[in-house]
Amino acid sequence: MEIIRLNDLLQLTREEIDRTKIRFMVPSSGIDFNPNADAEDPSKQDKINLTDLVYNNEKKNFTDGVIAIGFIRIRDDYWLMTGIVKVIKDNGLAQPATAEYLTKKYNFRLVVRYHKNSQNGIRLAKGIIDDLEVIEVWNSDKTLNDKTFPGYKNVSVSYRELKKKLESSEWRTALRCRKGIYLITDKNTGKLYVGSAYGANGILGRWETYIKSGYDKNEVENGEYPNKNLRELVNEKGLSYIQDNFQYTILETFTDDVPDEYIIARESWWKEALQSRKFGYNAN
CATH class of the missing domain: 3.40.1440.10 (GIY-YIG endonuclease)
Incomplete structure (x- = not known):
């Protein structure tokens, strides 16, 4: 069976891929950050994509025009895509950028397989996007909370x-x-x-x-x-x-x-x- 890659579904152009960053968000007790728990609550899902995903901490990763794709780990090498957004305004360090959705079609539905062997949670898409293999696209009634x-x-x-x-x-x-x-x-x-x-x-x-x-x-x-x-x-x-x-x-x-x-x-x-x-x- 032919492998389906992430961009087979997203259809980003080469120019868009060059300015896209992928963020693998994992829980951290030190900063009281748990995107997996937040993802179970539909009222907090926009916060994950429009705040947590594009938050600039010690570096300005999310400047004007950057496209950001978010993932949370659901098990081992399996990751659930939270969403894909575009930064429309960089608000400086220690602040989330202002962003808008490119599409909400695959929010909290698209599962990929990717072996993350780097400590870096933010990666340039052009280096890894072809390594993200689509495993499943959940039906709209399937949620992280009670299915996975x-x-x-x-x-x-x-x-x-x-x-x-x-x-x-x-x-x-x-x-x-x-x-x-x-x-x-x-x-x-x-x-x-x-x-x-x-x-x-x-x-x-x-x-x-x-x-x-x-x-x-x-x-x-x-x-x-x-x-x-x-x-x-x-x-x-x-x-x-x-x-x-x-x-x-x-x-x-x-x-x-x-x-x-x-x-x-x-x-x-x-x-x-x-x-x-x-x-x-x-x-x-």
Whole structure:
């Protein structure tokens, strides 16, 4: 199948490409910048393209006439295009330039594959535009918030986020096809619960149970009931406490050929490493 490149869709002229810069925007806790989170809120998407994308910090990258294309990482080498704009007024350092959209046709819909091997977040388009391979153009009803699986190493979501994401076929498929070790964190108390998933539906099966009732009513492990403390928490404070305070994180994943005994041993190792028996919710 013939590869489709980014400019096959954008149709920029050679002169336009020469004055185009591509910005790969990634979250930074140091400056309280999280474009991925903002992208989930339609009311903040213009801010990403018309402010964050064309912000001039220590250098004037976005001067009059420059075309800017923005991307945010959705997983590994996959990037979602936020938009393409043209600078109409440079407002100086430590200020966003004034910009306008060239088109909004592909905003938050166009996914490309690109291996970013440079620390520089702003690149000249003429050097890399032919390396950006179009993977998918989302339908208008597909959004970053509830559709895209970020990769197993990047899963850490609240109860309500997880419940919504489990409506996505992409999330369900990804979680179903992996066994794993997961961590449940009570953000109110800091207490932890380490669990393992090695049944037919992988991590999906375990997390669907937790979403439904907050704990597993039927799980037995080595003749013991590991969900005792979670059950007591729900009985005492109700499922609403779980919904307000619990976060779900994947620690390790395994393919189907990995023996269950090995996964159980890794689960025990994590319980010891995180001291979730002594200070958390693990009862075994």
